[in-house]
Amino acid sequence: MKTVEIKGIKIGEGIPKICIPLTGKTKEELIKEAETVKNMKPDLVEWRADCYEEGENSENSLEMLKTIRGIFDTIPLLFTFRTDKEGGDRPITCVDYVNLLENAAKTGFVDLIDVEAFCDTAKTKKLIESLKECGVFVVASNHHFHRTPSIEEMVNRLETMDGFGADILKLAVMPKSEEDLMSLLTATVMMKKRTDKPVITMSMGKAGVLSRLCGETAGSAVTFAAGMKASAPGQIPADRMRRTLALLHESFT
Numbered sequence: 001m002k003t004v005e006i007k008g009i010k011i012g013e014g015i016p017k018i019c020i021p022l023t024g025k026t027k028e029e030l031i032k033e034a035e036t037v038k039n040m041k042p043d044l045v046e047w048r049a050d051c052y053e054e055g056e057n058s059e060n061s062l063e064m065l066k067t068i069r070g071i072f073d074t075i076p077l078l079f080t081f082r083t084d085k086e087g088g089d090r091p092i093t094c095v096d097y098v099n100l101l102e103n104a105a106k107t108g109f110v111d112l113i114d115v116e117a118f119c120d121t122a123k124t125k126k127l128i129e130s131l132k133e134c135g136v137f138v139v140a141s142n143h144h145f146h147r148t149p150s151i152e153e154m155v156n157r158l159e160t161m162d163g164f165g166a167d168i169l170k171l172a173v174m175p176k177s178e179e180d181l182m183s184l185l186t187a188t189v190m191m192k193k194r195t196d197k198p199v200i201t202m203s204m205g206k207a208g209v210l211s212r213l214c215g216e217t218a219g220s221a222v223t224f225a226a227g228m229k230a231s232a233p234g235q236i237p238a239d240r241m242r243r244t245l246a247l248l249h250e251s252f253t
């Protein structure tokens with residue numbers, strides 16, 4: 001397994017790492033949220049720039065990013081602009097999306113960047129390459145807020161993201177039944193044999209909660225947990241997540 005190591009955090013090894021999202025809408029909200037989240041001692045922090053007012057505006061975003069980086073000086077920071085097509089808060093054109101990610105990578109303020117791999121597949125590989133050249137790790141992602149694709153499709157999508165050259169492969173799906181949850185877990189287990197990169201998967205909503213807890217067994221390297229506010233359905237509070245992961249880990253060893 002190729003672990004991704006950032007500021008002493010080894011993604012892809014041991015207990016799944018806890019990532020807490022920041023979802024504030026205004027600068028004031030975000031600063032308050034960031035300080036609260038810092039006290040929760042997350043392994044990673046995700047800034048959901050699409051939740052920020054005018055977050056699609058590169059200048060605005062990068063200014064805010066600098067402030068957030070200042071607060072999380074030693075904690076790995078993931079920059080995400082989730083487009084409205086994949087469940088995010090605001091629309092953005094493909095051109096602006098690419099520019100925003102490239103500009104964020106060039107600041108040196110972020111450790112990881114989320115790239116929606118299926119936004120414009122003809123351009124994804126090149127975008128990932130250019131971001132990696134700036135020295136950031138790339139998390140390729142794909143989200144299905146209304147369904148769980150077949151096991152075959154989920155594995156294909158994760159393998160495609162691998163082929164695009166991402167460092168970490170992420171897939172979030174919505175279950176409609178217990179079978180859907182099991183399908184996501186099966187696809188995750190199958191990926192262990194098909195890639196040496198860290199994989200992150202989750203089945204969202206209440207029906208999928210188990211998938212956020214069992215990453216150490218299934219092979220999901222990071223789990224997203226709520227800080228002040230969840231960024232997706234089914235995220236449980238970070239303190240409860242930490243206790244549960246520790247309890248499971250203890251039971252395995």
Ligand SMILES: O=C1C[C@@](O)(C(=O)O)C[C@@H](O)[C@@H]1O
Pocket residue numbers: 021046048080082114141170172202204224231232233235
């Ligand atoms: O991709 C993901 C996963 C996520 O959607 C979840 O279900 O926990 C939460 C998002 O903030 C993050 O960007």
